[in-house]
Amino acid sequence: MTANDRLTVAVLGPGGIGGLLAALLSKAGHRVICLAGDETARTLRTTGIQVRSGLFGDFTADVETDTELREPVDACLIAVKATALDAALTRVPPTALGDALIVPFLNGVEHPQTLRSRYRPDRVAPAVIRAESTRVAPGQIEHASPFAEIDLTGDPVPRGHLDTLAQALDAAGPTTRVLDDETATLWAKMSFLAPFALLTTHHALPLGDVRTRHREELTSLVEETAAVSRACGGPADPAQALARYDAFPPSTKSSMQRDAEAGRPLELDAIGGALLRAAERHGLSAPVTARLVQELRTAAH
Numbered sequence: 001m002t003a004n005d006r007l008t009v010a011v012l013g014p015g016g017i018g019g020l021l022a023a024l025l026s027k028a029g030h031r032v033i034c035l036a037g038d039e040t041a042r043t044l045r046t047t048g049i050q051v052r053s054g055l056f057g058d059f060t061a062d063v064e065t066d067t068e069l070r071e072p073v074d075a076c077l078i079a080v081k082a083t084a085l086d087a088a089l090t091r092v093p094p095t096a097l098g099d100a101l102i103v104p105f106l107n108g109v110e111h112p113q114t115l116r117s118r119y120r121p122d123r124v125a126p127a128v129i130r131a132e133s134t135r136v137a138p139g140q141i142e143h144a145s146p147f148a149e150i151d152l153t154g155d156p157v158p159r160g161h162l163d164t165l166a167q168a169l170d171a172a173g174p175t176t177r178v179l180d181d182e183t184a185t186l187w188a189k190m191s192f193l194a195p196f197a198l199l200t201t202h203h204a205l206p207l208g209d210v211r212t213r214h215r216e217e218l219t220s221l222v223e224e225t226a227a228v229s230r231a232c233g234g235p236a237d238p239a240q241a242l243a244r245y246d247a248f249p250p251s252t253k254s255s256m257q258r259d260a261e262a263g264r265p266l267e268l269d270a271i272g273g274a275l276l277r278a279a280e281r282h283g284l285s286a287p288v289t290a291r292l293v294q295e296l297r298t299a300a301h
């Protein structure tokens with residue numbers, strides 16, 4: 001795979017993020033194969049993917065679909081929720097992948113290890129995406145945020161592979177850069193996301209209410225998360241995290257909160273659970289995080 005090539009890209013999980021990226025890559029001229037369950041695969045094959053986006057415009061893109069990967073590709077984007085990852089990966093047999101990059105867009109910090117235990121470790125290239133995009137129905141994607149930014153990383157992955165995919169993604173729409181430090185990249189997102197997701201979901205309140213009515217709890221959570229991130233080799237700047245929350249529109253909700261409202265499974269273990277496991281590994285106490293995760297686990301049952 002080289003820059004300017006027409007790439008063949010598989011997308012496992014054509015939902016809010018996967019559907020948006022599949023449609024943008026297809027529109028940019030790449031061959032896209034969406035891997036999904038029977039019904040979603042049939043719908044996408046018939047209707048294509050319809051995107052509504054203030055940033056990228058409204059458009060429909062044709063994609064190929066299958067229920068399983070059956071041929072080598074240049075890259076396989078993984079865009080299922082963490083709760084669906086194990087089941088979904090059965091659609092991507094390691095033998096079918098060839099030399100492909102495996103690019104997970106999941107939030108969290110533990111899934112790269114899961115993927116590296118199953119696929120070539122030096123082809124697993126985690127990505128962090130900053131965007132808000134929703135699968136309102138199979139093949140119908142609403143991209144609401146006025147931005148879409150991707151950080152692509154992967155310590156053991158040859159730089160040329162990362163650069164080629166990053167160029168294709170960037171040319172297709174989302175601002176994409178390659179970052180050197182995988183741990184720092186994943187923890188930068190986790191440090192911002194975990195306090196925001198846990199507190200908005202726990203209190204069933206948008207960010208504007210959480211940051212005013214539950215400021216003390218938010219501050220404690222941000223400090224605990226920053227300490228764990230620092231111990232893991234990630235960034236730690238609690239003041240900057242709080243300033244970022246303060247800059248968001250007050251009505252902002254987390255995707256975990258939207259999942260809770262819709263009665264869908266929460267990515268609680270991939271975010272809160274992973275944070276607590278990392279704290280324990282480094283001998284750090286994170287009492288506010290532990291209480292919130294426990295209460296959310298209890299509420300989910």
Ligand SMILES: NC(=O)c1ccc[n+]([C@@H]2O[C@H](COP(=O)([O-])OP(=O)(O)OC[C@H]3O[C@@H](n4cnc5c(N)ncnc54)[C@H](OP(=O)(O)O)[C@@H]3O)[C@@H](O)[C@H]2O)c1
Nearest residue numbers: 013014015016017036040080084088106107131132133135
């Ligand atoms: N959405 C965002 O704005 C956003 C932003 C940043 C990060 N993220 C992260 O990106 C990841 C994906 O989130 P999302 O919001 O895009 O999720 P989503 O809209 O729920 O999409 C997930 C997709 O996975 C598919 N899927 C589930 N189980 C599957 C299986 N066994 N085989 C094949 N496909 C399967 C679903 O198929 P069906 O369509 O058939 O149900 C759906 O299309 C999460 O880790 C999330 O935290 C999301």
